[in-house]
Amino acid sequence: MKDRTVWVADSFEGLPVPSLPQDKGYDFSATKIPILSISLEEVQENFRRYNLLDDQVRFLKGWFCDTLPKAPIGQLAVLRLDGDLYESTMDGLNALYSKVSPGGFVIVDDYGDFAPCRNAVNEFRQLHGINEPIEKIDWTGVFWRKLS
Numbered sequence: 256m257k258d259r260t261v262w263v264a265d266s267f268e269g270l271p272v273p274s275l276p277q278d279k280g281y282d283f284s285a286t287k288i289p290i291l292s293i294s295l296e297e298v299q300e301n302f303r304r305y306n307l308l309d310d311q312v313r314f315l316k317g318w319f320c321d322t323l324p325k326a327p328i329g330q331l332a333v334l335r336l337d338g339d340l341y342e343s344t345m346d347g348l349n350a351l352y353s354k355v356s357p358g359g360f361v362i363v364d365d366y367g368d369f370a371p372c373r374n375a376v377n378e379f380r381q382l383h384g385i386n387e388p389i390e391k392i393d394w395t396g397v398f399w400r401k402l403s
């Protein structure tokens with residue numbers, strides 16, 4: 256498939272220190288959980304090892320609130336969110352949900368496992384009148400298909 260771009264957005268230095276009351280008690284930043292802090296170079300090397308590192312993969316390094324709103328992304332077929340926090344999930348949805356094409360999919364890895372993530376998704380869906388059913392993938396992941 257040569258007509259798709261995979262956008263990979265991450266700080267590549269771990270989760271932010273929580274700044275919102277909705278994320279209180281969920282400090283998974285690099286000083287607390289260093290295993291979630293993986294460098295851009297290491298991620299690129301993993302893509303390369305699977306022969307998947309080429310011009311079709313574009314990396315957005317930085318905090319979602321800074322990178323996502325100005326990213327030159329047109330349409331998205333799949334929006335996959337895995338940022339754990341309320342803030343990170345909301346930043347992703349606010350910047351990118353409107354770019355998901357009708358028929359496209361939204362996947363949220365942490366919906367079952369992390370209340371802050373779940374709260375962000377539920378709030379966003381309510382605010383925007385999103386009624387497409389949430390389908391369970393496993394004990395934590397969910398998805399829905401955007402109809403319009």
Ligand SMILES: C[S@@+](CC[C@H](N)C(=O)[O-])C[C@H]1O[C@@H](n2cnc3c(N)ncnc32)[C@H](O)[C@@H]1O
Pocket residue numbers: 264265266267268269270271291292293317318319320337338339340342343346
């Ligand atoms: C649980 S890890 C998942 C990483 C990757 N999706 C995987 O499955 O291996 C969460 C990732 O989200 C990134 N992250 C969370 N909140 C972020 C934010 N607000 N801005 C940028 N990156 C963020 C962290 O750096 C971390 O790499």
